[in-house]
Amino acid sequence: VPPDHDDDDVVPPVLETVAWIxxxxxxxxxxxxxxRLDRR
Amino acid sequence: xxxxxxxxxxxxxxxxxxxxxxxxxxxxPLAVGVAAGHGRRAGVRFAAGATAALAVQQLFAAGxxxxxxxxxxxxxxxxxxxxxxLARSAAAGVIAGALASGERRRRALPAWMAWICLLPSVTxxxxxxxxxxxxxxxxxxxxxxxxxxxxxxxxxTSLAGVTWGELPGVxxxxxxxxxALPIVAWRRGSYARLADAGRSWWSRAAGIAQMxxxxxxxAPFAGARSRALARAAAFVSAPAQLLAVGxxxxxxxxxxxxxxxxxxxx
Numbered sequence: 001v002p003p004d005h006d007d008d009d010v011v012p013p014v015l016e017t018v019a020w021i022x023x024x025x026x027x028x029x030x031x032x033x034x035x036r037l038d039r040r
Numbered sequence: 041x042x043x044x045x046x047x048x049x050x051x052x053x054x055x056x057x058x059x060x061x062x063x064x065x066x067x068x069p070l071a072v073g074v075a076a077g078h079g080r081r082a083g084v085r086f087a088a089g090a091t092a093a094l095a096v097q098q099l100f101a102a103g104x105x106x107x108x109x110x111x112x113x114x115x116x117x118x119x120x121x122x123x124x125x126l127a128r129s130a131a132a133g134v135i136a137g138a139l140a141s142g143e144r145r146r147r148a149l150p151a152w153m154a155w156i157c158l159l160p161s162v163t164x165x166x167x168x169x170x171x172x173x174x175x176x177x178x179x180x181x182x183x184x185x186x187x188x189x190x191x192x193x194x195x196x197t198s199l200a201g202v203t204w205g206e207l208p209g210v211x212x213x214x215x216x217x218x219x220a221l222p223i224v225a226w227r228r229g230s231y232a233r234l235a236d237a238g239r240s241w242w243s244r245a246a247g248i249a250q251m252x253x254x255x256x257x258x259a260p261f262a263g264a265r266s267r268a269l270a271r272a273a274a275f276v277s278a279p280a281q282l283l284a285v286g287x288x289x290x291x292x293x294x295x296x297x298x299x300x301x302x303x304x305x306x
Binding site: 010011013015016019020023026027030031033034037038040 | 147159163164167170171255261266
């Protein structure tokens with residue numbers, strides 16, 4: 001049994017989607033910073 | 041007075057000492073937080089795990105830097121950009137602490153701390169230290185720290201992935217196998233070749249796929265579908281990364297410069 005099998009539904013799907021969008025935004029901004037540093 | 045050995049010089053470099061002290065100091069408030077949330081025993085174990093991982097990382101990297109100095113002659117001391125590179129390995133310390141704490145639930149405080157440290161470590165910090173380092177002369181010190189910080193973070197992340205991220209054991213294989221590379225390269229004097237080969241697009245793609253799998257698997261907010269996706273991805277990303285490690289190893293073993301040196305020695 002996975003360690004947190006009993007709390008699969010603790011995070012509502014909408015909140016999980018919002019969290020993944022925030023992660024993606026952070027990754028994209030990080031990459032943009034890198035590109036900007038590369039160009040200088 | 042006898043000259044100090046390269047190993048001792050690396051370990052007593054003011055920048056090295058400052059980075060080591062900073063990394064260890066950063067673990068203290070996190071350990072206090074774990075103790076407050078999960079009890080003193082978990083906090084002490086977190087502190088011990090984080091300290092051990094950071095100490096091993098610092099000693100191992102110092103050994104490699106000293107090795108480069110023996111081969112390449114005197115190199116500069118550590119600067120702020122090197123400190124940034126070393127800060128990436130703080131994530132390894134936090135993950136090691138989380139593993140040691142005994143609180144291995146995905147949504148427990150140590151797992152949250154580990155994931156929050158991991159994300160910027162493998163994205164923002166990893167991506168900006170390269171361009172910053174290139175503004176000054178690139179040298180062996182930065183190369184060693186960059187490669188070894190990456191490897192150390194990946195190793196502990198993979199262990200967390202199979203412990204509380206529900207990933208199959210094979211997911212940790214490439215990160216463990218990768219440690220054959222610096223040892224072989226160290227013995228053959230081909231460390232620079234290792235860095236060059238690691239820049240190939242397929243090697244980078246395999247590394248990105250592997251780390252994406254870990255980030256999804258360990259995300260405290262990940263639902264059942266995301267975790268199932270990460271488990272499935274591990275069966276693709278782990279063999280791909282194993283192939284990349286194998287290719288790097290064969291590249292180090294077939295290093296033409298080293299072969300020329302061997303031929304000359306013969």
